[in-house]
Ligand SMILES: Nc1ncnc2c1ncn2[C@@H]1O[C@H](COP(=O)(O)OP(=O)(O)OP(=O)(O)O)[C@@H](O)[C@H]1O
Protein backbone atom coordinates (compact mmCIF):
# COMPACT_ATOMS: atom_id res chain seq x y z
CA UNK A 1 0.00 0.00 0.00
CA UNK A 2 1.46 3.33 -0.95
CA UNK A 3 1.06 6.74 0.63
CA UNK A 4 -0.77 7.95 -2.45
CA UNK A 5 -3.48 5.34 -2.12
CA UNK A 6 -4.07 5.93 1.55
CA UNK A 7 -3.96 9.67 1.90
CA UNK A 8 -6.47 11.89 0.14
CA UNK A 9 -3.77 14.53 -0.22
CA UNK A 10 -0.19 13.56 -0.86
CA UNK A 11 2.77 14.25 -3.06
CA UNK A 12 2.14 13.69 -6.75
CA UNK A 13 5.64 12.90 -7.97
CA UNK A 14 6.73 15.02 -10.86
CA UNK A 15 9.49 17.01 -12.39
CA UNK A 16 7.78 20.32 -13.04
CA UNK A 17 9.18 23.74 -12.32
CA UNK A 18 6.82 23.98 -9.35
CA UNK A 19 8.01 20.66 -7.94
CA UNK A 20 11.54 22.07 -7.97
CA UNK A 21 10.78 25.28 -6.11
CA UNK A 22 12.40 25.28 -2.67
CA UNK A 23 9.95 24.21 0.09
CA UNK A 24 10.70 27.35 2.09
CA UNK A 25 9.73 29.52 -0.87
CA UNK A 26 6.48 27.56 -1.06
CA UNK A 27 5.87 28.07 2.66
CA UNK A 28 6.38 31.81 2.18
CA UNK A 29 3.71 31.76 -0.52
CA UNK A 30 1.22 29.72 1.50
CA UNK A 31 1.64 31.98 4.52
CA UNK A 32 1.45 35.04 2.25
CA UNK A 33 -1.78 33.75 0.73
CA UNK A 34 -3.34 33.16 4.13
CA UNK A 35 -2.26 36.53 5.53
CA UNK A 36 -3.55 38.43 2.50
CA UNK A 37 -6.77 36.39 2.32
CA UNK A 38 -7.60 37.30 5.89
CA UNK A 39 -6.66 40.96 5.62
CA UNK A 40 -8.90 41.79 2.69
CA UNK A 41 -12.58 41.67 1.84
CA UNK A 42 -11.95 42.51 -1.80
CA UNK A 43 -13.42 39.66 -3.77
CA UNK A 44 -11.41 40.51 -6.87
CA UNK A 45 -8.21 39.96 -4.91
CA UNK A 46 -9.55 36.82 -3.24
CA UNK A 47 -10.78 35.11 -6.38
CA UNK A 48 -7.77 36.36 -8.31
CA UNK A 49 -5.59 34.53 -5.79
CA UNK A 50 -7.76 31.43 -6.07
CA UNK A 51 -7.57 31.54 -9.87
CA UNK A 52 -3.79 31.98 -9.80
CA UNK A 53 -3.39 29.01 -7.45
CA UNK A 54 -5.65 26.96 -9.68
CA UNK A 55 -3.64 27.88 -12.77
CA UNK A 56 -0.51 26.50 -11.10
CA UNK A 57 -2.09 23.04 -11.12
CA UNK A 58 -1.76 22.32 -14.86
CA UNK A 59 1.80 23.68 -14.75
CA UNK A 60 2.60 21.12 -12.05
CA UNK A 61 0.51 18.38 -13.67
CA UNK A 62 -1.70 18.00 -10.60
CA UNK A 63 -5.03 19.28 -11.98
CA UNK A 64 -6.99 16.09 -11.45
CA UNK A 65 -5.89 15.37 -7.87
CA UNK A 66 -6.30 19.07 -7.08
CA UNK A 67 -9.91 18.99 -8.26
CA UNK A 68 -10.44 15.84 -6.24
CA UNK A 69 -9.01 17.47 -3.12
CA UNK A 70 -11.07 20.60 -3.77
CA UNK A 71 -14.31 18.56 -3.74
CA UNK A 72 -14.48 19.27 -0.01
CA UNK A 73 -15.35 22.85 -1.06
CA UNK A 74 -18.74 21.76 -2.40
CA UNK A 75 -20.44 21.15 0.97
CA UNK A 76 -18.48 23.96 2.63
CA UNK A 77 -19.21 26.46 -0.14
CA UNK A 78 -22.88 25.65 -0.59
CA UNK A 79 -23.71 25.69 3.12
CA UNK A 80 -21.70 28.85 3.66
CA UNK A 81 -23.39 30.78 0.85
CA UNK A 82 -26.89 29.57 1.70
CA UNK A 83 -26.47 30.49 5.37
CA UNK A 84 -24.90 33.88 4.72
CA UNK A 85 -27.62 34.86 2.26
CA UNK A 86 -30.37 34.38 4.85
CA UNK A 87 -28.35 35.27 7.96
CA UNK A 88 -25.37 37.49 7.13
CA UNK A 89 -22.52 37.55 9.61
CA UNK A 90 -22.19 41.31 9.17
CA UNK A 91 -23.64 44.14 11.21
CA UNK A 92 -27.20 45.25 10.60
CA UNK A 93 -28.85 46.93 8.77
CA UNK A 94 -28.94 44.33 5.99
CA UNK A 95 -30.32 45.05 2.53
CA UNK A 96 -33.17 42.70 1.68
CA UNK A 97 -33.26 41.95 -2.04
CA UNK A 98 -35.96 39.28 -2.23
CA UNK A 99 -37.92 36.88 -0.10
CA UNK A 100 -38.68 33.23 -0.35
CA UNK A 101 -41.35 31.70 1.85
CA UNK A 102 -40.51 32.83 5.36
CA UNK A 103 -36.90 33.70 4.47
CA UNK A 104 -35.64 37.12 3.59
CA UNK A 105 -32.74 37.13 1.19
CA UNK A 106 -29.95 39.66 1.74
CA UNK A 107 -27.53 41.02 -0.84
CA UNK A 108 -24.74 41.92 1.61
CA UNK A 109 -25.03 38.40 2.96
CA UNK A 110 -24.05 37.07 -0.44
CA UNK A 111 -21.07 39.41 -0.65
CA UNK A 112 -19.79 38.44 2.76
CA UNK A 113 -20.43 34.78 2.02
CA UNK A 114 -18.31 35.13 -1.12
CA UNK A 115 -15.55 36.76 0.95
CA UNK A 116 -15.51 33.91 3.47
CA UNK A 117 -15.59 31.34 0.70
CA UNK A 118 -12.90 33.14 -1.29
CA UNK A 119 -10.58 33.05 1.70
CA UNK A 120 -11.08 29.32 2.10
CA UNK A 121 -10.79 28.56 -1.62
CA UNK A 122 -7.62 30.60 -2.12
CA UNK A 123 -5.86 29.23 0.98
CA UNK A 124 -6.93 25.65 0.32
CA UNK A 125 -5.90 25.66 -3.34
CA UNK A 126 -2.44 27.07 -2.70
CA UNK A 127 -1.93 24.66 0.19
CA UNK A 128 -3.01 21.72 -1.97
CA UNK A 129 -0.65 22.75 -4.77
CA UNK A 130 2.18 22.97 -2.26
CA UNK A 131 1.48 19.61 -0.61
CA UNK A 132 1.06 17.90 -3.97
CA UNK A 133 4.37 19.19 -5.32
CA UNK A 134 6.62 18.92 -2.26
CA UNK A 135 8.26 15.77 -0.95
CA UNK A 136 7.43 15.66 2.79
CA UNK A 137 11.03 14.83 3.63
CA UNK A 138 12.24 17.90 1.74
CA UNK A 139 9.71 19.97 3.61
CA UNK A 140 10.90 18.67 6.97
CA UNK A 141 14.54 19.04 6.02
CA UNK A 142 13.81 22.67 5.15
CA UNK A 143 11.91 23.25 8.36
CA UNK A 144 14.85 21.84 10.28
CA UNK A 145 17.08 24.35 8.50
CA UNK A 146 14.75 27.09 9.73
CA UNK A 147 15.64 25.89 13.25
CA UNK A 148 12.31 24.24 13.83
CA UNK A 149 12.89 22.06 16.93
CA UNK A 150 14.08 18.73 15.64
CA UNK A 151 11.90 16.49 17.76
CA UNK A 152 8.77 18.46 16.90
CA UNK A 153 9.63 18.23 13.25
CA UNK A 154 10.23 14.52 13.52
CA UNK A 155 6.93 14.01 15.32
CA UNK A 156 5.12 15.83 12.51
CA UNK A 157 6.83 13.68 9.91
CA UNK A 158 6.06 10.51 11.89
CA UNK A 159 2.39 11.42 12.21
CA UNK A 160 2.15 11.81 8.46
CA UNK A 161 3.82 8.47 8.06
CA UNK A 162 1.57 6.71 10.57
CA UNK A 163 -1.77 7.84 9.14
CA UNK A 164 -1.85 5.17 6.40
CA UNK A 165 -0.71 2.55 8.91
CA UNK A 166 -3.62 3.30 11.19
CA UNK A 167 -6.06 3.42 8.32
CA UNK A 168 -4.93 -0.02 7.33
CA UNK A 169 -5.06 -1.27 10.90
CA UNK A 170 -8.62 -0.06 11.39
CA UNK A 171 -9.51 -1.94 8.23
CA UNK A 172 -7.84 -5.15 9.37
CA UNK A 173 -9.37 -5.05 12.84
CA UNK A 174 -12.81 -4.24 11.48
CA UNK A 175 -12.77 -7.19 9.14
CA UNK A 176 -11.47 -9.39 11.95
CA UNK A 177 -14.34 -8.30 14.16
CA UNK A 178 -16.80 -8.85 11.35
CA UNK A 179 -15.50 -12.35 10.78
CA UNK A 180 -16.11 -13.01 14.45
CA UNK A 181 -19.75 -12.20 13.83
CA UNK A 182 -19.86 -8.58 14.89
CA UNK A 183 -22.59 -6.80 12.99
CA UNK A 184 -23.17 -3.17 12.20
CA UNK A 185 -21.98 -0.51 9.88
CA UNK A 186 -20.78 3.06 9.92
CA UNK A 187 -19.56 4.67 13.08
CA UNK A 188 -21.00 2.00 15.40
CA UNK A 189 -18.82 -0.58 13.72
CA UNK A 190 -15.67 1.51 13.70
CA UNK A 191 -15.87 2.43 17.36
CA UNK A 192 -14.90 -0.93 18.94
CA UNK A 193 -11.91 -1.22 16.64
CA UNK A 194 -10.47 2.01 18.03
CA UNK A 195 -9.50 0.26 21.24
CA UNK A 196 -7.19 -2.34 19.68
CA UNK A 197 -5.88 0.24 17.22
CA UNK A 198 -5.13 2.62 20.08
CA UNK A 199 -3.40 -0.07 22.12
CA UNK A 200 -1.54 -1.11 18.98
CA UNK A 201 -0.51 2.49 18.40
CA UNK A 202 1.04 2.83 21.85
CA UNK A 203 2.97 -0.39 21.40
CA UNK A 204 4.07 0.65 17.94
CA UNK A 205 5.30 4.03 19.11
CA UNK A 206 7.22 2.44 21.98
CA UNK A 207 8.87 -0.13 19.73
CA UNK A 208 9.62 2.51 17.15
CA UNK A 209 11.28 4.78 19.69
CA UNK A 210 13.40 1.85 20.86
CA UNK A 211 14.39 1.11 17.28
CA UNK A 212 15.17 4.77 16.60
CA UNK A 213 17.32 5.26 19.69
CA UNK A 214 19.12 2.06 18.84
CA UNK A 215 20.14 3.76 15.62
CA UNK A 216 21.51 6.77 17.44
CA UNK A 217 18.46 8.97 17.16
CA UNK A 218 18.38 11.67 19.82
CA UNK A 219 16.82 14.95 20.69
CA UNK A 220 19.84 16.92 19.54
CA UNK A 221 19.00 16.24 15.92
CA UNK A 222 20.74 14.94 12.86
CA UNK A 223 24.31 16.00 12.48
CA UNK A 224 24.24 15.61 8.72
CA UNK A 225 21.43 15.26 6.22
CA UNK A 226 20.92 12.80 3.39
CA UNK A 227 18.29 14.87 1.64
CA UNK A 228 19.88 17.87 0.01
CA UNK A 229 17.46 20.72 -0.55
CA UNK A 230 18.93 23.32 -2.86
CA UNK A 231 17.99 26.96 -2.92
CA UNK A 232 18.63 28.56 -6.29
CA UNK A 233 18.50 32.28 -7.11
CA UNK A 234 15.05 31.75 -8.65
CA UNK A 235 13.79 30.42 -5.30
CA UNK A 236 14.91 33.62 -3.62
CA UNK A 237 13.39 35.81 -6.33
CA UNK A 238 10.04 34.00 -6.29
CA UNK A 239 9.95 34.10 -2.50
CA UNK A 240 10.86 37.77 -2.20
CA UNK A 241 8.56 38.92 -5.02
CA UNK A 242 5.72 36.88 -3.51
CA UNK A 243 6.31 38.25 -0.04
CA UNK A 244 6.43 41.82 -1.39
CA UNK A 245 3.13 41.42 -3.26
CA UNK A 246 1.34 39.78 -0.33
CA UNK A 247 2.61 42.25 2.24
CA UNK A 248 1.92 45.22 -0.07
CA UNK A 249 -1.64 44.20 -0.88
CA UNK A 250 -2.33 43.33 2.76
CA UNK A 251 -1.21 46.77 3.90
CA UNK A 252 -3.22 48.55 1.18
CA UNK A 253 -6.27 46.47 2.08
CA UNK A 254 -6.03 47.17 5.76
CA UNK A 255 -5.55 50.91 5.11
CA UNK A 256 -8.66 50.87 2.94
CA UNK A 257 -10.68 49.33 5.79
CA UNK A 258 -10.35 45.80 4.39
CA UNK A 259 -11.30 47.09 0.94
CA UNK A 260 -14.80 45.68 1.00
CA UNK A 261 -16.76 46.23 -2.21
CA UNK A 262 -20.07 45.22 -0.62
CA UNK A 263 -21.62 48.57 -1.48
CA UNK A 264 -20.02 48.86 -4.89
CA UNK A 265 -21.09 45.50 -6.24
CA UNK A 266 -24.87 45.25 -6.15
CA UNK A 267 -26.30 41.84 -6.93
CA UNK A 268 -29.74 41.70 -8.61
CA UNK A 269 -32.40 40.22 -6.31
CA UNK A 270 -33.36 37.33 -8.59
CA UNK A 271 -29.69 36.39 -9.00
CA UNK A 272 -29.24 36.17 -5.24
CA UNK A 273 -32.48 34.24 -4.91
CA UNK A 274 -31.46 31.67 -7.49
CA UNK A 275 -28.01 31.36 -6.02
CA UNK A 276 -29.57 30.69 -2.63
CA UNK A 277 -31.82 27.99 -4.08
CA UNK A 278 -28.93 26.34 -5.89
CA UNK A 279 -26.63 26.49 -2.84
CA UNK A 280 -29.29 25.13 -0.49
CA UNK A 281 -30.22 22.37 -2.93
CA UNK A 282 -26.58 21.41 -3.44
CA UNK A 283 -25.96 21.21 0.28
CA UNK A 284 -29.13 19.17 0.81
CA UNK A 285 -28.02 16.93 -2.04
CA UNK A 286 -24.62 16.36 -0.48
CA UNK A 287 -26.23 15.39 2.81
CA UNK A 288 -28.73 13.03 1.19
CA UNK A 289 -26.06 11.32 -0.91
CA UNK A 290 -23.84 10.91 2.17
CA UNK A 291 -26.69 9.40 4.17
CA UNK A 292 -27.66 6.98 1.40
CA UNK A 293 -24.03 5.95 1.03
CA UNK A 294 -23.65 5.43 4.79
CA UNK A 295 -26.80 3.29 5.03
CA UNK A 296 -25.95 1.17 2.01
CA UNK A 297 -22.62 0.29 3.60
CA UNK B 298 42.43 -14.70 24.74
CA UNK B 299 41.43 -11.06 24.36
CA UNK B 300 38.98 -9.30 26.64
CA UNK B 301 35.37 -10.32 26.07
CA UNK B 302 33.39 -7.75 24.08
CA UNK B 303 30.20 -8.67 25.92
CA UNK B 304 30.19 -9.73 29.55
CA UNK B 305 27.20 -10.53 31.74
CA UNK B 306 28.10 -10.79 35.39
CA UNK B 307 25.39 -12.55 37.38
CA UNK B 308 22.56 -10.58 35.78
CA UNK B 309 19.00 -10.95 37.01
CA UNK B 310 16.23 -8.84 35.53
CA UNK B 311 12.48 -8.53 35.95
CA UNK B 312 10.36 -6.13 33.91
CA UNK B 313 8.60 -3.59 36.09
CA UNK B 314 5.08 -4.67 36.93
CA UNK B 315 5.88 -8.37 36.65
CA UNK B 316 6.66 -10.91 39.34
CA UNK B 317 8.74 -13.39 37.35
CA UNK B 318 12.32 -12.78 36.35
CA UNK B 319 12.85 -12.54 32.60
CA UNK B 320 16.57 -13.20 33.20
CA UNK B 321 17.90 -15.26 36.09
CA UNK B 322 21.57 -15.18 37.18
CA UNK B 323 23.02 -14.85 33.70
CA UNK B 324 26.81 -15.01 33.46
CA UNK B 325 28.19 -14.97 29.96
CA UNK B 326 31.27 -13.92 28.03
CA UNK B 327 31.38 -13.36 24.29
CA UNK B 328 34.69 -12.76 22.56
CA UNK B 329 35.18 -10.22 19.76
CA UNK B 330 34.52 -11.83 16.39
CA UNK B 331 32.35 -14.66 17.70
CA UNK B 332 29.18 -15.73 15.87
CA UNK B 333 26.75 -16.75 18.58
CA UNK B 334 23.27 -18.20 18.17
CA UNK B 335 20.70 -18.01 20.94
CA UNK B 336 18.03 -20.67 21.10
CA UNK B 337 15.02 -21.07 23.34
CA UNK B 338 11.25 -21.33 23.52
CA UNK B 339 8.95 -18.32 23.44
CA UNK B 340 9.38 -16.36 26.63
CA UNK B 341 12.77 -17.89 27.45
CA UNK B 342 14.33 -14.42 27.72
CA UNK B 343 16.25 -14.22 24.44
CA UNK B 344 15.01 -10.79 23.40
CA UNK B 345 15.48 -9.52 26.94
CA UNK B 346 19.11 -10.67 26.86
CA UNK B 347 19.67 -8.77 23.61
CA UNK B 348 18.09 -5.61 25.01
CA UNK B 349 20.53 -5.72 27.92
CA UNK B 350 23.44 -5.50 25.49
CA UNK B 351 22.41 -2.30 23.72
CA UNK B 352 21.19 -0.61 26.89
CA UNK B 353 17.47 -0.47 26.09
CA UNK B 354 17.35 -2.35 29.39
CA UNK B 355 17.63 -0.62 31.83
CA UNK B 356 17.53 2.81 30.14
CA UNK B 357 14.33 2.65 28.13
CA UNK B 358 12.55 -0.41 29.52
CA UNK B 359 12.61 -0.20 33.27
CA UNK B 360 12.70 -2.97 35.80
CA UNK B 361 14.71 -4.53 38.50
CA UNK B 362 18.23 -5.17 37.24
CA UNK B 363 20.91 -6.84 39.32
CA UNK B 364 24.47 -7.60 38.25
CA UNK B 365 26.43 -5.81 35.53
CA UNK B 366 26.59 -5.92 31.77
CA UNK B 367 29.82 -4.71 30.17
CA UNK B 368 30.01 -4.06 26.44
CA UNK B 369 33.28 -3.10 24.78
CA UNK B 370 34.59 -1.98 28.14
CA UNK B 371 31.56 0.21 28.89
CA UNK B 372 29.18 -0.40 31.74
CA UNK B 373 25.79 -0.62 30.05
CA UNK B 374 23.30 1.63 31.80
CA UNK B 375 25.80 4.43 32.24
CA UNK B 376 25.32 5.53 28.64
CA UNK B 377 22.21 6.51 26.69
CA UNK B 378 21.04 4.01 24.09
CA UNK B 379 22.02 6.38 21.29
CA UNK B 380 25.63 6.29 22.55
CA UNK B 381 25.62 2.49 22.68
CA UNK B 382 24.33 2.58 19.09
CA UNK B 383 27.86 3.40 17.94
CA UNK B 384 28.94 -0.04 19.16
CA UNK B 385 25.85 -2.21 19.09
CA UNK B 386 23.46 -2.50 16.16
CA UNK B 387 20.22 -4.27 16.94
CA UNK B 388 17.64 -5.56 14.47
CA UNK B 389 14.33 -6.15 16.24
CA UNK B 390 11.86 -8.89 15.59
CA UNK B 391 9.01 -6.77 14.23
CA UNK B 392 10.25 -5.17 11.01
CA UNK B 393 7.25 -2.91 10.44
CA UNK B 394 7.69 -1.27 13.82
CA UNK B 395 11.20 -0.25 12.83
CA UNK B 396 10.20 1.79 9.79
CA UNK B 397 10.01 5.51 10.34
CA UNK B 398 10.94 7.19 7.09
CA UNK B 399 9.29 8.09 3.81
CA UNK B 400 11.73 6.09 1.69
CA UNK B 401 14.03 3.11 2.08
CA UNK B 402 17.04 5.31 1.32
CA UNK B 403 16.18 7.64 4.18
CA UNK B 404 15.53 4.69 6.48
CA UNK B 405 19.12 3.58 5.94
CA UNK B 406 20.32 7.18 6.15
CA UNK B 407 18.81 7.77 9.59
CA UNK B 408 21.60 6.17 11.59
CA UNK B 409 24.26 7.75 9.39
CA UNK B 410 22.74 11.20 9.82
CA UNK B 411 22.75 10.73 13.57
CA UNK B 412 26.37 9.65 13.45
CA UNK B 413 27.29 12.73 11.42
CA UNK B 414 28.47 10.86 8.32
CA UNK B 415 29.02 13.42 5.51
CA UNK B 416 26.56 13.49 2.62
CA UNK B 417 29.12 12.30 0.06
CA UNK B 418 29.83 9.17 2.08
CA UNK B 419 26.14 8.49 2.67
CA UNK B 420 25.61 8.61 -1.08
CA UNK B 421 28.10 5.75 -1.36
CA UNK B 422 27.14 3.73 1.74
CA UNK B 423 23.36 3.67 1.24
CA UNK B 424 23.18 1.98 -2.17
CA UNK B 425 25.99 -0.38 -1.12
CA UNK B 426 24.15 -1.45 2.01
CA UNK B 427 20.84 -1.84 0.22
CA UNK B 428 22.56 -4.02 -2.36
CA UNK B 429 24.15 -6.07 0.42
CA UNK B 430 20.72 -7.09 1.71
CA UNK B 431 19.30 -7.66 -1.76
CA UNK B 432 17.40 -4.37 -2.04
CA UNK B 433 19.49 -2.70 -4.74
CA UNK B 434 17.59 0.18 -6.33
CA UNK B 435 14.98 0.41 -3.56
CA UNK B 436 16.09 3.88 -2.41
CA UNK B 437 12.88 5.69 -3.30
CA UNK B 438 10.42 2.98 -2.24
CA UNK B 439 8.17 3.62 0.74
CA UNK B 440 9.13 1.26 3.61
CA UNK B 441 5.46 0.69 4.39
CA UNK B 442 4.86 -0.44 0.85
CA UNK B 443 7.43 -3.26 1.09
CA UNK B 444 6.66 -6.91 1.77
CA UNK B 445 7.39 -8.32 5.22
CA UNK B 446 10.57 -9.96 3.99
CA UNK B 447 11.74 -6.80 2.24
CA UNK B 448 11.05 -4.83 5.42
CA UNK B 449 13.22 -7.27 7.37
CA UNK B 450 16.01 -6.80 4.86
CA UNK B 451 15.61 -3.04 5.14
CA UNK B 452 15.70 -3.17 8.94
CA UNK B 453 18.97 -5.10 8.69
CA UNK B 454 20.38 -2.61 6.19
CA UNK B 455 19.45 0.31 8.43
CA UNK B 456 21.58 -1.19 11.20
CA UNK B 457 24.42 -2.52 9.02
CA UNK B 458 24.99 0.87 7.39
CA UNK B 459 26.29 2.10 10.75
CA UNK B 460 28.95 -0.62 10.71
CA UNK B 461 28.53 -1.65 14.36
CA UNK B 462 31.13 -3.74 16.20
CA UNK B 463 28.36 -5.96 17.52
CA UNK B 464 25.37 -7.00 15.44
CA UNK B 465 22.36 -8.42 17.26
CA UNK B 466 19.55 -9.85 15.17
CA UNK B 467 16.33 -10.92 16.86
CA UNK B 468 14.57 -13.48 14.64
CA UNK B 469 15.70 -11.51 11.62
CA UNK B 470 14.38 -13.87 8.98
CA UNK B 471 10.93 -14.92 10.22
CA UNK B 472 9.31 -13.39 7.13
CA UNK B 473 11.95 -14.46 4.64
CA UNK B 474 11.76 -17.30 2.15
CA UNK B 475 14.37 -20.09 2.47
CA UNK B 476 16.75 -18.49 0.00
CA UNK B 477 16.31 -15.11 1.67
CA UNK B 478 17.14 -16.65 5.07
CA UNK B 479 20.29 -18.16 3.68
CA UNK B 480 21.30 -14.87 2.09
CA UNK B 481 20.92 -13.01 5.39
CA UNK B 482 22.97 -15.53 7.33
CA UNK B 483 25.60 -15.77 4.60
CA UNK B 484 25.89 -12.00 4.71
CA UNK B 485 26.25 -11.98 8.50
CA UNK B 486 28.86 -14.75 8.24
CA UNK B 487 30.79 -12.71 5.70
CA UNK B 488 30.76 -9.61 7.90
CA UNK B 489 31.80 -11.80 10.78
CA UNK B 490 34.69 -13.38 8.93
CA UNK B 491 35.95 -10.43 6.93
CA UNK B 492 35.26 -7.48 9.24
CA UNK B 493 35.48 -9.33 12.53
CA UNK B 494 31.97 -8.20 13.44
CA UNK B 495 30.65 -9.93 16.54
CA UNK B 496 27.29 -11.46 15.65
CA UNK B 497 24.52 -12.49 18.02
CA UNK B 498 21.53 -14.15 16.38
CA UNK B 499 18.31 -15.13 18.06
CA UNK B 500 16.88 -17.82 15.82
CA UNK B 501 14.53 -20.78 15.95
CA UNK B 502 15.82 -22.62 12.90
CA UNK B 503 18.36 -25.07 14.24
CA UNK B 504 19.68 -26.13 10.81
CA UNK B 505 20.72 -22.53 10.19
CA UNK B 506 22.44 -22.25 13.56
CA UNK B 507 24.27 -25.51 13.17
CA UNK B 508 25.68 -24.32 9.89
CA UNK B 509 26.74 -20.79 10.78
CA UNK B 510 27.31 -20.34 14.50
CA UNK B 511 30.59 -20.73 16.41
CA UNK B 512 28.62 -21.14 19.57
CA UNK B 513 25.06 -21.95 20.59
CA UNK B 514 23.46 -20.71 23.79
CA UNK B 515 20.25 -22.36 24.93
CA UNK B 516 17.93 -20.41 27.21
CA UNK B 517 15.03 -21.63 29.26
CA UNK B 518 12.99 -19.75 31.85
CA UNK B 519 15.41 -16.82 31.87
CA UNK B 520 18.48 -18.99 32.45
CA UNK B 521 21.27 -20.14 30.21
CA UNK B 522 20.92 -23.91 30.34
CA UNK B 523 23.37 -24.95 27.63
CA UNK B 524 26.34 -23.15 26.15
CA UNK B 525 28.79 -24.69 23.70
CA UNK B 526 29.72 -25.34 20.09
CA UNK B 527 26.90 -26.41 17.77
CA UNK B 528 28.44 -29.88 17.76
CA UNK B 529 28.34 -30.07 21.57
CA UNK B 530 24.81 -28.72 21.85
CA UNK B 531 23.04 -30.43 18.99
CA UNK B 532 24.71 -33.73 19.83
CA UNK B 533 22.59 -33.79 22.99
CA UNK B 534 19.38 -34.68 21.29
CA UNK B 535 17.64 -35.99 24.43
CA UNK B 536 18.56 -33.01 26.58
CA UNK B 537 17.18 -30.64 23.94
CA UNK B 538 14.04 -32.73 23.50
CA UNK B 539 13.46 -32.40 27.23
CA UNK B 540 13.52 -28.62 26.73
CA UNK B 541 11.00 -29.09 23.88
CA UNK B 542 13.61 -27.90 21.40
CA UNK B 543 14.35 -29.40 18.02
CA UNK B 544 17.74 -30.45 16.76
CA UNK B 545 18.85 -30.50 13.10
CA UNK B 546 17.18 -33.37 11.28
CA UNK B 547 20.46 -35.08 10.51
CA UNK B 548 21.30 -35.13 14.23
CA UNK B 549 17.88 -36.55 15.01
CA UNK B 550 18.28 -39.39 12.52
CA UNK B 551 21.82 -40.09 13.67
CA UNK B 552 20.78 -40.27 17.30
CA UNK B 553 18.11 -42.86 16.47
CA UNK B 554 20.71 -44.90 14.63
CA UNK B 555 23.04 -44.49 17.58
CA UNK B 556 20.44 -45.66 20.10
CA UNK B 557 19.95 -48.80 18.03
CA UNK B 558 23.67 -49.40 17.93
CA UNK B 559 23.90 -48.75 14.20
CA UNK B 560 26.10 -45.67 14.42
CA UNK B 561 29.03 -44.99 16.74
CA UNK B 562 30.66 -41.90 15.26
CA UNK B 563 30.01 -38.28 16.21
CA UNK B 564 26.47 -37.02 15.62
CA UNK B 565 26.40 -35.06 12.33
CA UNK B 566 24.61 -31.73 12.75
CA UNK B 567 24.81 -30.39 9.19
CA UNK B 568 24.13 -31.96 5.85
CA UNK B 569 27.66 -32.67 4.58
CA UNK B 570 28.89 -34.76 7.53
CA UNK B 571 25.51 -36.49 7.52
CA UNK B 572 26.00 -37.53 3.92
CA UNK B 573 29.54 -38.65 4.73
CA UNK B 574 28.18 -40.68 7.64
CA UNK B 575 25.52 -42.31 5.47
CA UNK B 576 28.15 -43.20 2.88
CA UNK B 577 30.32 -44.68 5.60
CA UNK B 578 27.40 -46.77 6.89
CA UNK B 579 26.46 -47.96 3.42
CA UNK B 580 30.10 -48.71 2.65
CA UNK B 581 30.36 -50.81 5.81
CA UNK B 582 27.25 -52.78 4.84
CA UNK B 583 28.30 -53.67 1.31
N1 LIG C 1 7.99 -5.25 27.90
C1 LIG C 1 7.75 -6.27 28.76
N2 LIG C 1 7.08 -6.05 29.90
C2 LIG C 1 6.84 -7.05 30.77
N3 LIG C 1 7.23 -8.32 30.58
C3 LIG C 1 7.90 -8.61 29.45
C4 LIG C 1 8.20 -7.61 28.48
N4 LIG C 1 8.86 -8.19 27.46
C5 LIG C 1 8.99 -9.49 27.77
N5 LIG C 1 8.42 -9.75 28.98
C6 LIG C 1 8.41 -11.07 29.67
O1 LIG C 1 9.74 -11.47 29.87
C7 LIG C 1 9.89 -12.83 29.58
C8 LIG C 1 10.97 -13.04 28.53
O2 LIG C 1 10.52 -12.44 27.33
P1 LIG C 1 11.41 -12.33 26.03
O3 LIG C 1 10.69 -11.40 25.10
O4 LIG C 1 12.79 -11.98 26.39
O5 LIG C 1 11.34 -13.81 25.46
P2 LIG C 1 11.90 -14.39 24.10
O6 LIG C 1 12.80 -15.51 24.45
O7 LIG C 1 12.45 -13.33 23.26
O8 LIG C 1 10.58 -14.99 23.44
P3 LIG C 1 10.12 -15.04 21.90
O9 LIG C 1 10.71 -16.27 21.31
O10 LIG C 1 8.63 -15.16 22.01
O11 LIG C 1 10.54 -13.78 21.26
C9 LIG C 1 8.53 -13.35 29.19
O12 LIG C 1 7.96 -13.96 30.30
C10 LIG C 1 7.78 -12.13 28.81
O13 LIG C 1 6.42 -12.28 29.10
Ligand SMILES: [Mg+2]
Pocket residue numbers: 343344345390467
Ligand atom coordinates in the same frame (compact mmCIF):
# COMPACT_ATOMS: atom_id res chain seq x y z
MG1 LIG D 1 11.88 -12.47 21.44
